[in-house]
Amino acid sequence: MSVRLTVLGTGYLGATHAACMAELGHDVLGVDVDADKIAKLTAGQAPFYEPGLDEVLARNIAAGRLRFTTSYAEAAAWGEAHFLCVGTPQRRGENAADLRYVDSVIDNLAPHVANSAVVFGKSTVPVGTAATLSGRARAAVPAGGTLEVAWNPEFLREGYAVQDTLRPDRLVLGTDTSRSSRAEELAREIYADILDAGTPFIVTDLATAEMVKTAANSFLATKISFINAMAEICEASGADITVLADAIGYDERIGRRFLNAGLGFGGGCLPKDIRAFMARAGELGASQALTFLREVDNVNMRARIRMVEMTREISGGSLIGKRVAVLGTAFKPNSDDVRDSPALNVAGQVQLQGASVTAYDPKAMENSRALFPTLDYAASLIEACEGADIILVLTEWPEFTALRPADLDELVRGKVILDGRNCLDPVPWRAAGWVYRGLGRP
Numbered sequence: 001m002s003v004r005l006t007v008l009g010t011g012y013l014g015a016t017h018a019a020c021m022a023e024l025g026h027d028v029l030g031v032d033v034d035a036d037k038i039a040k041l042t043a044g045q046a047p048f049y050e051p052g053l054d055e056v057l058a059r060n061i062a063a064g065r066l067r068f069t070t071s072y073a074e075a076a077a078w079g080e081a082h083f084l085c086v087g088t089p090q091r092r093g094e095n096a097a098d099l100r101y102v103d104s105v106i107d108n109l110a111p112h113v114a115n116s117a118v119v120f121g122k123s124t125v126p127v128g129t130a131a132t133l134s135g136r137a138r139a140a141v142p143a144g145g146t147l148e149v150a151w152n153p154e155f156l157r158e159g160y161a162v163q164d165t166l167r168p169d170r171l172v173l174g175t176d177t178s179r180s181s182r183a184e185e186l187a188r189e190i191y192a193d194i195l196d197a198g199t200p201f202i203v204t205d206l207a208t209a210e211m212v213k214t215a216a217n218s219f220l221a222t223k224i225s226f227i228n229a230m231a232e233i234c235e236a237s238g239a240d241i242t243v244l245a246d247a248i249g250y251d252e253r254i255g256r257r258f259l260n261a262g263l264g265f266g267g268g269c270l271p272k273d274i275r276a277f278m279a280r281a282g283e284l285g286a287s288q289a290l291t292f293l294r295e296v297d298n299v300n301m302r303a304r305i306r307m308v309e310m311t312r313e314i315s316g317g318s319l320i321g322k323r324v325a326v327l328g329t330a331f332k333p334n335s336d337d338v339r340d341s342p343a344l345n346v347a348g349q350v351q352l353q354g355a356s357v358t359a360y361d362p363k364a365m366e367n368s369r370a371l372f373p374t375l376d377y378a379a380s381l382i383e384a385c386e387g388a389d390i391i392l393v394l395t396e397w398p399e400f401t402a403l404r405p406a407d408l409d410e411l412v413r414g415k416v417i418l419d420g421r422n423c424l425d426p427v428p429w430r431a432a433g434w435v436y437r438g439l440g441r442p
């Protein structure tokens with residue numbers, strides 16, 4: 001059965017969710033305050049790079065199941081379910097999350113609600129936010145309407161957003177257990193196809209649902225920083241982190257996924273989410289429980305510094321006058337996202353130390369230029385590497401992992417390649433007379 005629903009906020013999360021809910025057969029209205037974004041989406045174009053998303057958008061717009069607006073009045077009149085998908089960035093100068101966009105969705109929507117509707121929060125928020133929003137919604141809804149707030153955290157990865165939304169590992173729903181709730185029934189209708197496929201569905205209270213997301217992201221961040229801490233010891237002792245990760249990864253209790261040592265985590269989620277989690281623990285009087293996350297953050301930031309140091313060391317102690325090619329600026333492959341990108345961060349630091357940096361990324365050029373206009377950007381991998389003294393591989397795009405020494409031998413001034421993602425096989429590079437170094441490899 002199709003449900004009339006809205007998606008409030010059409011960024012990486014919301015645009016994907018809107019398209020995928022229409023793909024499931026629902027009648028979807030996407031809402032954003034940014035008119036340019038809405039115009040693009042209406043034309044069937046995602047305002048960012050996400051594999052497969054444009055096709056799903058176009059197909060569902062053409063089928064009449066998906067449209068977009070900037071009007072909250074229209075959203076309230078349309079939707080029985082409202083998915084809240086706006087950003088919760090880090091507050092300026094603080095670790096805590098900035099909840100102004102989340103608050104403003106409720107403030108914009110609630111006064112127009114005349115039916116009995118449910119907000120499903122998908123944004124990552126500090127535990128306790130949903131309960132607060134619930135009170136805020138009740139206070140603002142006019143007589144005759146009701147607006148319940150439930151929490152339905154989203155776990156999608158950029159680069160796999162469509163498949164993660166249509167075929168998630170699990171669905172989690174938190175509802176206000178102190179009141180009667182329509183949220184579970186409605187969620188079961190909306191996600192019927194996904195649930196019929198046997199996807200685990202965890203129904204719980206609001207606080208637990210909010211925390212599932214922050215706990216999951218904290219665990220993932222910890223796993224990455226664990227392996228990067230091991231990489232530091234490998235560097236000090238001459239051991240090889242890639243072999244070590246494979247060897248411990250065979251233990252099913254540990255698992256090999258998310259154990260790739262290198263430049264560490266970045267992007268719009270993990271870094272700010274662990275910081276916001278620490279800040280929230282402090283507010284709750286439980287800050288000690290999460291002090292380890294500060295160390296997780298430190299290990300992660302040190303990986304960027306180690307990369308810059310390695311680049312300087314290999315240049316004989318100074319980067320002044322060196323020509324450095326940077327391959328990859330996105331925070332990870334299959335994304336054009338450069339928010340807190342370790343790669344762009346390293347490129348910037350290497351430049352600040354006197355090198356002339358030419359960067360190339362298959363998809364993130366426009367966003368990189370906007371965030372870091374002072375780097376030189378090349379139109380291709382080849383152009384970036386021409387005349388380079390050192391090549392830094394900082395994002396493991398397939399285009400870079402497929403590189404062979406012969407592709408670059410004639411182009412470069414110095415045969416030095418530093419692998420920030422441990423994504424190249426050192427053997428052929430060394431055999432071809434290159435200096436190869438990875439983070440945590442001998």
Ligand code: UDX
Pocket residue numbers: 154155156157158159217220224257258259260261262263264265266267268269270331332
């Ligand atoms: C993450 C979570 O995976 C997702 O569930 C959550 O909803 C949002 O945050 P995303 O930010 O898209 O998703 O990227 P992810 O694939 O998790 O990678 C995060 C970062 O960790 C990237 O910078 C990546 O390069 C890095 N990473 C990942 C490693 O350094 N090593 C690894 O082994 C895996």
